[in-house]
Amino acid sequence: QTVVTQEPSFSVSPGETVTLTCGLSSGSVSTRNHPSWYQQTPGRAPRTLIYGTNIRSSGVPDRFSGSMLGDKAALTITGAQADDDSDYYCLLYVGSGIWVFGGGTKLTVL
Amino acid sequence: DVQLAESGGGLVQPGGSLRLSCAASGFTISNYWMGWVRQAPGKGLEWVANIKQDGSEKYYVDSVKGRFTISRDNAENSLFLQMNRLRAEDTAVYYCVRWQYISGWYSIDPWGQGTLVTVSS
Numbered sequence: 381q382t383v384v385t386q387e388p389s390f391s392v393s394p395g396e397t398v399t400l401t402c403g404l405s406s407g408s409v410s411t412r413n414h415p416s417w418y419q420q421t422p423g424r425a426p427r428t429l430i431y432g433t434n435i436r437s438s439g440v441p442d443r444f445s446g447s448m449l450g451d452k453a454a455l456t457i458t459g460a461q462a463d464d465d466s467d468y469y470c471l472l473y474v475g476s477g478i479w480v481f482g483g484g485t486k487l488t489v490l
Numbered sequence: 491d492v493q494l495a496e497s498g499g500g501l502v503q504p505g506g507s508l509r510l511s512c513a514a515s516g517f518t519i520s521n522y523w524m525g526w527v528r529q530a531p532g533k534g535l536e537w538v539a540n541i542k543q544d545g546s547e548k549y550y551v552d553s554v555k556g557r558f559t560i561s562r563d564n565a566e567n568s569l570f571l572q573m574n575r576l577r578a579e580d581t582a583v584y585y586c587v588r589w590q591y592i593s594g595w596y597s598i599d600p601w602g603q604g605t606l607v608t609v610s611s
Contacts, residue, residue: 381552416597418535425585425601426535432595469535473596477540477549481527484534 382406382474386482392460392489400485401452402470408451413472415453417446420467420484429468430455457487465489492516492600494586499605506576506609512569512586512602520544520564523589526571527598528582528607536582539571540589554580576609583607 383405392398402415409415417430428437430446433453443458453472457464470482498510510526525540539550539560548560559572569586586602 414596416595418598420535425603426598427601428597428599431590431597431599432593435593435595437597437599467534471535471537471598477547478551479537479540481535481537 382478382480384470384472384474384480384482386468386470386485388483389486389488392457392487394462394489395459397456397458398460398487399449400455400457400468400470400487401449402454402472402482403452404472404474406474409448409453409472411448413453413474415446415448416471417444417453417455418469418471419464420469421465426469460487460489462489492588494588494600494602496584496586496602496605499584499607501608501610502576503611504576504578504609507572507574508576508607510571510573510584510586510605510607512571514567514569514586514588517588518564519562519567519569519588523591523596524562524569525587525589525598526560526569527585527587527601528580529585529604530579530582533582538584541569573607576607578609581607581609 385403418426420426434446526538541560557575583604585604587598
């Protein structure tokens with residue numbers, strides 16, 4: 381069973397830069413996994429941030445960027461703001477029509 | 491405005507059945523893969539199932555195979571999830587999702603607001 385790994389939590393101060401990562405238990409993440417990232421605040425539906433590894437969804441501030449970092453997909457928030465205090469999930473295609481979410485990273489901005 | 495609106499959630503006993511519906515507006519679902527994602531209370535997101543534009547391909551997470559069936563009615567612009575033999579661990583908010591395909595990349599956008607399914611005696 382394929383597991384998608386994310387850091388459980390991160391804490392940053394406003395204005396700092398933070399990079400969250402998304403890995404695969406079975407090996408390296410590549411663009412073939414269609415990496416995408418989603419932001420969710422408590423009690424609300426998720427919001428799409430990044431797709432295709434590094435393409436920002438419509439309306440997403442440019443302080444959010446996606447990339448490949450070694451064998452993982454990465455989400456970088458440059459100059460974190462209080463509004464970015466949320467849960468972040470990555471999603472990967474693992475083949476045979478199956479998609480798997482990472483366990484999520486709880487980002488605290490304080 | 492592109493929207494997805496789920497309905498059909500509620501309280502059901504273990505072993506029971508429930509059918510979720512999702513009404514799409516602002517776009518035609520026949521052009522898109524559609525799916526369901528769930529989130530158990532206090533837990534992360536879990537992809538549940540996808541269905542191709544014409545319904546010819548369906549995929550499920552292992553934990554629901556043989557119990558859940560995803561279907562669609564393109565004429566009604568609606569998506570469904572028939573859930574049978576429900577277990578306590580199926581308790582979750584169920585989100586209806588559209589799969590967008592842009593520049594060769596798949597992702598979920600938009601998400602519905604979700605409907606809560608509670609499996610308990």
